[in-house]
Amino acid sequence: MKKLAEINWKEAEKELKGKTVILPLGAVEAHGYHLPLSTDNYIAQKIAEIAAEKLDALLLPLIPYGQVWSLRNFPGSISLSDQTLISMIGDLAKSLDHHGVEILIIINAHFGNKSALKKAERLIKEKYDIQILRFTHPGLKDLERKYIESSRVHPNYLHAEEIETSMMLQVNSDLVDMSKAEADSPEIPEYFSSYSVPWDQITNKAVLGDPTQATKEKGKKLIKGIAAKIVEIVNNFEKGVE
Template identity: 45%
Template sequence: MDYDLLTSAEVTEVLSRRPVALLPIGAVENHGDHLPLSTDNLLADGVAHQVAARVPDSVVLPLVSYGQVWSTSAYAGTISLSLETMTSTLVEIGASLFEQGVPILAFVNGHMGNLDAMKLAARDLHDELGMKVLALTYPGIGEISREVLEEERLHPSYFHACELETSYMLRIAPGAVKMEHAKANRPQLPIDIDVSPTPWDSFSPDSPVLGDPTLATAAKGKAIIDVAVAKIVELIEHARRSQ
């Protein structure tokens, strides 16, 4: 159920049931020559709608389509919000929903750069309002990813326009993928990338792709996303039982 398509009477009735609100969060970011700038948005929204189909009394909020994109801000097309702006936006959305009776807010995130903002927003909403907030970025996919992906990821946490993310897109938004332009890019990551701010153009000036997207398939994307969706549903059900 799309929250923004409801009428006044409809949303009043929905809110009376104290629904779970799913907030897809993405970014506008360069994803190489084969994926659109809206990749993270398409994925977050697609996953949120899959979750909503399995969670009774849930609503999908309008997508937050801009994110914190510091690492790839030098690549053409990327648009970034500050951490402060991103965090405040999420807190204010959550507070508005809580005031109307929404007890659980689930951030369904498609962009790794949003992790800090989601964490801070979740803490603020918990401390100030007692709101239950879940920050969800493809949870539970470690084992299935190792099973279905052919290439070892360049970094255990980062993935970008690679076999993994391109497989996601072939599952969620295949019409937006230009596989004929996909090409591998395997830069040498600096040893201090996890402990020091490192713009990606400093080690990969021509492309933000991290890996080989030509290995991607829709079947791989489905296998991994199905696991993530099931885990999100499980976490939401747990949160409901804990209320």
């Protein structure tokens, strides 16, 4: 696996033109008492590295910030606006298109970035030839049914619970303090998916679910499964556009 940050411009000329590149995208936000603020970054980086190896794609440097409106009131959380994130992705795509890149794969580990990524992709399609594929844990629901013991607090959300904690244990267990892992299963109002609610109004721990059942082995299976699903989808996409 080659990383753009570690090669020179002549090597980049060969690695970019007509090729596929992978961009990991995360966030800096509160993840309970037991996980680091950059949990999403570590997870995105690891999945991107596995996918880049399998796809023989060039790995771009991680974008470490995202849209974290929901958790912005927890100390340490740093949020970009949707428009800032859209502009960043658009500018990156413009440069990569200029250098002849054929496909940009964005591997995102923060659900709050999804809306901006979709908008960015559509704007890029109108301006450039580069193809964009965006992923936020594809195949997770199937993997969850196989390996995860606890239930989600809300069907559309997960945060610092068994899934994310397991993945972080696999990626960098030195940054996980399971002695501080605490479950939080707040009552989610019925209007939660229809009305924006800062998460400090529903959880004082920045946790949605139960991290105490997390294990490194579960995390290994989740990360491996997500990466495999990305590779499968990309290979099918490449066949479809040939």
